[in-house]
Amino acid sequence: xxxxxxxxxxxxxxxxxxxxxxxxxxxxxxxxxxxxxxxxxxxxxxxxxxxxxxxxxxxxxxxxxxxxxxxxxxxxxxxxxxxxxxxxxxxxxxxxxxxxxxxxxxxxxxxxxxxxxxxxxxxxxxxxxxxxxxxxxxxxxxxxxxxxxxxxxxxxxxxxxxxxxxxxxxxxxxxxxxxxxxxxxxxxxxxxxxxxxxxxxxxxxxxxxxxxxxxxxxxxxxxxxxxxxxxxxxxxxxxxxxxxxxxxxxxxxxxxxxxxxxxxxxxxxxxxxxxxxxxxxxxxxxxxxxxxxxxxxxxxxxxxxxxxxxxxxxxxxxxxxxxxxxxxxxxxxxxxxxxxxxxxxxxxxxxxxxxxxxxxxxxxxxxxxxxxxxxxxxxxxxxxxxxxxxxxxxxxxxxxxxxxxxxxxxxxxxxxxxxxxxxxxxxxxxxxxxxxxxxxxxxxxxxxxxxxxxxxxxxxxxxxxxxxxxxxxxxxxxxxxxxxxxxxxxxxxxxxxxxxxxxxxxxxxxxxxxxxxxxxxxxxxxxxxxxxxxxxxxxxxxxx
Amino acid sequence: xxxxxxxxxxxxxxxxxxxxxxxxxxxxxxxxxxxxxxxxxxxxxxxxxxxxxxxxxxxxxxxxxxxxxxxxxxxxxxxxxxxxxxxxxxxxxxxxxxxx
Amino acid sequence: xxxxxxxxxxxxxxxxxxxxxxxxxxxxxxxxxxxxxxxxxxxxxxxxxxxxxxxxxxxxxxxxxxxxxxxxxxxxxxxxxxxxxxxxxxxxxxxxxxxxxxxxxxxxxxxxxxxxxxxxxxxxxxxxxxxxxxxxxxxxxxxxxxxxxxxxxxxxxxxxxxxxxxxxxxxxxxxxxxxxxxxxxxxxxxxxxxxxxxxxxxxxxxxxxxxxxxxxxxxxxxxxxxxxxxxxxxxxxxxxxxxxxxxxxxxxxxxxxxxxxxxxxxx
Numbered sequence: 001x002x003x004x005x006x007x008x009x010x011x012x013x014x015x016x017x018x019x020x021x022x023x024x025x026x027x028x029x030x031x032x033x034x035x036x037x038x039x040x041x042x043x044x045x046x047x048x049x050x051x052x053x054x055x056x057x058x059x060x061x062x063x064x065x066x067x068x069x070x071x072x073x074x075x076x077x078x079x080x081x082x083x084x085x086x087x088x089x090x091x092x093x094x095x096x097x098x099x100x101x102x103x104x105x106x107x108x109x110x111x112x113x114x115x116x117x118x119x120x121x122x123x124x125x126x127x128x129x130x131x132x133x134x135x136x137x138x139x140x141x142x143x144x145x146x147x148x149x150x151x152x153x154x155x156x157x158x159x160x161x162x163x164x165x166x167x168x169x170x171x172x173x174x175x176x177x178x179x180x181x182x183x184x185x186x187x188x189x190x191x192x193x194x195x196x197x198x199x200x201x202x203x204x205x206x207x208x209x210x211x212x213x214x215x216x217x218x219x220x221x222x223x224x225x226x227x228x229x230x231x232x233x234x235x236x237x238x239x240x241x242x243x244x245x246x247x248x249x250x251x252x253x254x255x256x257x258x259x260x261x262x263x264x265x266x267x268x269x270x271x272x273x274x275x276x277x278x279x280x281x282x283x284x285x286x287x288x289x290x291x292x293x294x295x296x297x298x299x300x301x302x303x304x305x306x307x308x309x310x311x312x313x314x315x316x317x318x319x320x321x322x323x324x325x326x327x328x329x330x331x332x333x334x335x336x337x338x339x340x341x342x343x344x345x346x347x348x349x350x351x352x353x354x355x356x357x358x359x360x361x362x363x364x365x366x367x368x369x370x371x372x373x374x375x376x377x378x379x380x381x382x383x384x385x386x387x388x389x390x391x392x393x394x395x396x397x398x399x400x401x402x403x404x405x406x407x408x409x410x411x412x413x414x415x416x417x418x419x420x421x422x423x424x425x426x427x428x429x430x431x432x433x434x435x436x437x438x439x440x441x442x443x444x445x446x447x448x449x450x451x452x453x454x455x456x457x458x459x460x461x462x463x464x465x466x467x468x469x470x471x472x473x474x475x476x477x478x479x480x481x482x483x484x485x486x487x488x489x490x491x492x493x494x495x496x497x498x499x500x501x502x503x504x505x506x507x508x509x510x511x512x513x514x515x516x517x518x519x520x521x522x523x524x525x526x527x528x529x530x531x532x533x534x535x536x537x538x539x540x541x542x543x544x
Numbered sequence: 545x546x547x548x549x550x551x552x553x554x555x556x557x558x559x560x561x562x563x564x565x566x567x568x569x570x571x572x573x574x575x576x577x578x579x580x581x582x583x584x585x586x587x588x589x590x591x592x593x594x595x596x597x598x599x600x601x602x603x604x605x606x607x608x609x610x611x612x613x614x615x616x617x618x619x620x621x622x623x624x625x626x627x628x629x630x631x632x633x634x635x636x637x638x639x640x641x642x643x644x
Numbered sequence: 645x646x647x648x649x650x651x652x653x654x655x656x657x658x659x660x661x662x663x664x665x666x667x668x669x670x671x672x673x674x675x676x677x678x679x680x681x682x683x684x685x686x687x688x689x690x691x692x693x694x695x696x697x698x699x700x701x702x703x704x705x706x707x708x709x710x711x712x713x714x715x716x717x718x719x720x721x722x723x724x725x726x727x728x729x730x731x732x733x734x735x736x737x738x739x740x741x742x743x744x745x746x747x748x749x750x751x752x753x754x755x756x757x758x759x760x761x762x763x764x765x766x767x768x769x770x771x772x773x774x775x776x777x778x779x780x781x782x783x784x785x786x787x788x789x790x791x792x793x794x795x796x797x798x799x800x801x802x803x804x805x806x807x808x809x810x811x812x813x814x815x816x817x818x819x820x821x822x823x824x825x826x827x828x829x830x831x832x833x834x835x836x837x838x839x840x841x842x843x844x845x846x847x848x849x850x851x852x853x854x855x856x857x858x859x860x861x862x863x864x865x866x867x868x869x870x871x872x873x874x875x876x877x878x879x880x881x882x883x884x885x886x887x888x889x890x891x892x893x894x895x896x897x898x899x900x901x902x903x904x905x906x907x908x909x910x911x
Contacts, residue, residue: 040827087873110667110668112667113667114681115681116665116667140788176688180681180684180685180688181681183684183731184677184680184681185677185910187612187680188673188677189667189668189673190674190675209717214684214687214688215619215623215687215688215691216691217688218688218689218691218692218695219627219691219692219694219695220693221692222692222693222695222696222848224693225700226696226844229844231772233784234834235784235836235840236784236836236837237699237837242833242836242837243707243833243834243836243837244837245703245706248631248699248702251631252631252632252695252698252699255631255695256628301626302623302626303626303630305630305772306630306634314634314638315634315635315637315638317633317637318633318634318637360650362832369839398828437632520666520667552745553738553742554685554741554742558735558738558739558742559735561735562731562732562734562735565731565734566728566767568729569724569727569728569731569898572898572899572903573720573724573903576720576899576903576906576908577905577906577907579907580803580907583738583803583816584905584906584907585899585904586905587898588899589896589900591696591899592895592899595895598895599734599888599892599895600708600888600892601732602738603735603737603738603884603888604884604885604888604889605881609679612680613679613680613683616683616687617683619687620686620687620690620691621690623690623691624690624691624694624697627691627694627698627800628697628698628701629696629697631698631702631723632698632701632702632705633704633777635705636705
């Protein structure tokens with residue numbers, strides 16, 4: 001442990017990207033990736049809490065075995081809007097559009113993304129999609145489930161499917177533009193000396209995510225377009241009444257939606273790589289393996305989609321192939337988990353809030369991932385398909401994994417984004433509350449599913465009530481765990497301790513500039529000469 | 545980063561490619577009226593692929609571009625192949641195995 | 645990561661090209677990034693059309709006879725003409741980029757205009773084809789059919805589903821074969837799916853063409869102002885890439901839609 005010199009108290013830089021320009025126009029017409037990241041942050045936080053509100057209503061209904069709080073159709077709308085808002089308007093953009101937008105150009109030593117105007121356009125397209133989504137909700141919402149299976153959605157239901165489809169297509173285009181920007185930036189705008197093998201793993205993960213965004217999302221766009229056309233013009237595409245094939249819809253829908261779940265988790269894994277290495281003060285074990293595993297997940301993720309369709313009527317032969325491939329896709333994820341663990345071994349671990357979230361991620365994502373392998377097994381899937389087992393699985397990976405990583409990343413880069421530290425004690429408390437609330441909410445659901453409780457039902461047999469009550473109780477705890485950060489993050493904007501350039505003593509180009517960074521990111525163009533994560537025995541994290 | 549600093553197409557080459565494409569189109573049209581059975585669509589698509597390759601390599605300058613561009617084009621067709629093949633693998637194998 | 649900070653900033657002594665954006669270090673980097681960006685965008689377009697092509701393939705296999713009937717009923721001459729028109733427009737577009745590289749202002753403008761004209765011709769022919777389809781009631785969709793009821797008696801409430809079923813019967817009769825009525829109705833329903841894809845695929849393509857013509861117009865204005873030369877012709881090159889892509893989609897659409905079992909004359 002070096003130091004010796006008295007460290008002067010950090011001060012806010014005089015000029016930075018937040019105070020460089022004032023006024024609403026300077027925000028709404030900005031080309032600065034950092035400001036665009038903040039625009040996204042506000043938007044997706046809104047949708048996170050909106051989706052959370054729907055979840056709260058769902059859990060409220062499920063306190064009692066009878067479907068007594070809402071009518072069946074209304075309940076269908078609740079879980080549909082919960083899923084749609086969470087998946088398309090929160091999870092898909094979450095880390096890439098907020099943390100990624102902010103930090104990725106800094107990490108590669110660039111002044112901005114490759115196409116700043118397209119970056120801003122992507123936010124506006126997202127907002128148009130958000131408008132359509134809200135309009136749909138206001139006019140009654142959709143009740144098809146977020147999966148829009150036909151013929152329910154193509155002709156049978158009377159709700160505003162086409163309107164919602166447009167909103168989702170817009171959100172999809174927004175993510176395509178973000179992905180396009182990231183890909184070109186990583187290829188063409190790295191600082192001198194920054195070879196691919198020196199890139200932070202967060203960049204590798206977001207690059208892999210961007211590949212998926214760019215390749216998969218257009219198929220969703222065309223599928224939903226055909227669905228909307230079928231609804232409006234009654235042409236035969238997916239509806240058997242007109243000669244269409246409903247399984248074709250599922251094939252095309254899941255061709256996007258399965259890789260989409262990797263869009264959602266890969267950036268989280270990138271965050272975890274950064275957190276583990278910083279708070280263990282150790283290079284990531286097996287850097288190349290972790291880097292290539294991101295690409296492997298991106299590629300393999302495209303080969304497994306029909307595991308959502310095992311009982312839909314696909315051929316047995318096809319089902320077996322997809323089942324095998326689905327087992328294979330777990331391997332790169334396992335590689336990451338092993339490497340993170342190995343990184344921590346004999347590391348110098350500091351349990352700051354971001355690290356708490358990272359540790360939570362490793363445990364919860366592992367459980368989620370393992371149950372995913374269980375679902376990949378044909379025989380077991382036939383038993384638990386469309387039960388709460390599936391719901392528990394994907395909430396473990398999405399909430400226990402992705403949202404946890406998102407919270408960890410927000411805490412980690414908050415000082416870089418705002419120049420201020422969040423308060424550590426409330427943050428640790430919130431992390432703990434979230435962890436407890438999450439497990440209490442979703443673990444009982446594994447048991448419920450295995451015992452046979454179907455998903456998307458608002459009434460259930462009496463014997464399932466105890467587990468459902470536990471789950472709903474957990475949900476209220478979880479809600480507190482998410483509301484607390486909202487409060488103290490906002491508090492920290494005014495009263496948080498000034499952070500200084502590098503409060504964590506982390507490696508990475510983003511920590512070599514001021515907090516908050518200047519509009520053009522770096523006062524001098526950085527040149528990279530060393531491997532990533534070169535943690536020696538030097539810096540100590542400024543104690544909090 | 546190479547693109548047009550090395551050799552790039554001359555107008556004469558463009559004319560050659562254009563004429564090849566016209567010939568290809570006429571061939572496609574003509575062969576369509578001959579009875580080749582199962583090979584009709586195969587030949588038609590093969591000619592289409594050749595035409596597309598000519599456009600990509602010469603009109604779109606991929607022949608004179610760096611490796612990244614070629615990989616990108618290849619990736620596009622490869623992913624399209626994944627979508628088509630895996631989807632069709634379901635439909636075409638339905639009659640193969642019957643479940644009792 | 646140890647970093648040696650250098651003081652190399654991009655504002656150097658040589659004046660940089662007015663088209664250089666502030667976040668790029670050089671025109672070369674900007675050109676490389678822009679071109680690569682356009683290719684990635686075309687990648688997304690391949691996947692979007694790809695989704696349509698996949699669905700089309702599934703139905704072509706399922707409803708082969710109906711697809712033959714549908715394909716026979718669209719005009720192969722117009723399709724062939726349009727293919728030649730589009731190939732010609734790709735040629736003029738490629739030449740226009742060459743002219744820009746050479747710094748020939750008038751030539752590049754003329755070639756851009758030629759490309760636009762050919763594009764508009766294509767769209768005109770497509771419009772004629774669409775009109776013909778509506779006229780013959782070879783259209784999908786009950787709602788559209790209802791609206792155009794007066795056009796030719798496309799009574800889609802009629803269980804015989806428009807004229808296609810009758811046409812199939814007619815043509816079969818002329819060839820000396822008989823098609824049972826139930827099967828004719830079935831084939832007619834399936835043929836409607838062919839037309840769904842015909843309109844969806846050519847429609848999406850035409851939509852891209854319209855945007856392309858708009859892009860070309862904008863490029864023509866800029867080219868006329870003398871903005872493009874050997875030092876900077878990226879926008880026109882990107883426009884070319886987009887235009888060629890739209891051409892390639894049609895290169896596949898033509899055989900897939902117009903040439904299904906053309907050698908069989910009986911529907």
